[in-house]
Amino acid sequence: MMVRAADSVQASAGRALARMVERLRQQGIRDEKVLEAMQKVPRQRFVDQALAYSAYDDTPLPIGYQQTISQPYVVARMIEILRAGRELGRTLEVGAGCGYQAAVLSHLATEVYALERIRPLLERAKENLRPFRYVNVRLKCADGNLGLPEAAPFDTIIVAAAAREIPPALKEQLAPGGRMMIPVGGASQFLVLVERQGNVFRETRYDAVRFVPLLSGME
Numbered sequence: 001m002m003v004r005a006a007d008s009v010q011a012s013a014g015r016a017l018a019r020m021v022e023r024l025r026q027q028g029i030r031d032e033k034v035l036e037a038m039q040k041v042p043r044q045r046f047v048d049q050a051l052a053y054s055a056y057d058d059t060p061l062p063i064g065y066q067q068t069i070s071q072p073y074v075v076a077r078m079i080e081i082l083r084a085g086r087e088l089g090r091t092l093e094v095g096a097g098c099g100y101q102a103a104v105l106s107h108l109a110t111e112v113y114a115l116e117r118i119r120p121l122l123e124r125a126k127e128n129l130r131p132f133r134y135v136n137v138r139l140k141c142a143d144g145n146l147g148l149p150e151a152a153p154f155d156t157i158i159v160a161a162a163a164r165e166i167p168p169a170l171k172e173q174l175a176p177g178g179r180m181m182i183p184v185g186g187a188s189q190f191l192v193l194v195e196r197q198g199n200v201f202r203e204t205r206y207d208a209v210r211f212v213p214l215l216s217g218m219e
Contacts, residue, residue: 013042013044013052013055013056016044016055016056017039017042017043017056018039019056020038020043020056020058020072021035021038021039023058023072023073024038024072024073024076027058027073029073029076029077029080030080031079031080031083031084033083033108034076034079034080034083034108035076036107037079037104037105037107037108038072038075038076038104040104040107041100041103041104041107042055043055043056043069043072043100044056045128045131046063046069046098046099046100046103046128047061047063047069047098048063056072058071058072058073059071060074060210063097063098063121063124064120064121064124065118065120065121065219066212067097067118067121067212068097068212069097069098069100070097070100070101070160070211074209075100075101075104077191077206077207078158078181078191079104079105079108079158081181081191081193081206082156082158082179082181082193083108086179087108087109087110087155088105088108088109088110088155088156089109089110089111089154089155089156089175090109090110090111090113090151090153090154090155090156090175091105091109091110091111091112091113091154091155091156091157091158092113092114092115092147092148092151092152092154092156092157092158092170092173093105093112093113093114093115093157093158093159093160094115094144094147094157094158094159094160094161094170094214095115095116095144095159095160095161095214096114096115096116096121096122096125096139096160097116097121097125097160098121098124098125098128099114099124099125099126099128099129099139100128101114101158101160102114102125102129102134102137102139103128103129103132103134103137105137105158106132106134106136106137109136109156110136111136111138112134112136112137112138113138113140113148113151113154114137114138114139114140115139115140115141115142115143115144115147115148116139116140116141116142116144117141117142117143117144117215117217117218117219118141118218118219119141119218119219122139122140122141125139126139141218142218143216143217143218144159144161144167144214145163145167145169145170145214145216146167146169147167147169147170147172147173148173149169149173152172152173152175153173153174153175153176153178154173154174154175154178155175155177155178155179156178156179156180157170157173157174157178157179157180157181157182158180158181158182159180159181159182159183159214160211161183161211161212161213161214161215162183162184162185162186162189162209162211162212162213162214163182163183163184163213163214164184164185164186164213165184166180166182166184166192166194166203167214170182171194171196171201174194174196174201175196176196176197176198177196177197178195178196179193179194179195179196180193180194181193181194182194183209183211188208189208189209189210189211190205190206190207190208190209191205191206191207191209192204192205192206193205193206
């Protein structure tokens with residue numbers, strides 16, 4: 001009976017995940033590789049058990065330490081813009097949180113370097129990711145404003161917290177032809193795509209969003 005109950009819960013979660021991906025398609029996500037990656041990552045494995053019933057809703061959820069797991073549409077939207085006409089390649093994620101976005105990125109990037117400034121949250125991300133055995137994901141406790149110079153340059157940088165201004169170190173660590181997606185602003189925030197051509201950086205503003213602030217230092 002317990003096995004049947006577990007199978008039922010797993011089947012229910014699978015259906016919820018499929019509905020989430022179909023909703024992303026209806027919301028305008030067109031990149032099938034992004035949708036496939038979202039389909040491969042069970043979001044309920046990255047939230048507290050008490051919130052598992054909401055895991056596939058299109059909403060951010062608390063993960064402790066005044067941080068959140070981003071809503072599925074925003075994750076898919078940011079990655080889709082970064083992928084447009086290219087592959088992600090060597091990727092830096094700033095703000096690993098519970099590890100969910102790193103898991104999605106693992107299916108799309110050659111290498112993923114995920115930074116988290118809150119050490120207990122980084123340990124939780126490691127625990128969440130361990131069962132998946134992603135060989136191309138590396139996590140580190142670090143100040144995301146400073147990037148990861150020892151592993152730079154990066155073809156792609158994705159930032160999961162809002163900066164008042166785009167950190168210069170992150171721009172410098174973009175490879176030529178590289179792209180960065182970062183929320184920028186205070187009370188009003190927008191997704192900003194930064195594209196590097198030589199030493200010229202082009203910025204394009206996209207959707208209004210709401211992220212936790214990008215802070216300095218480590219905890």
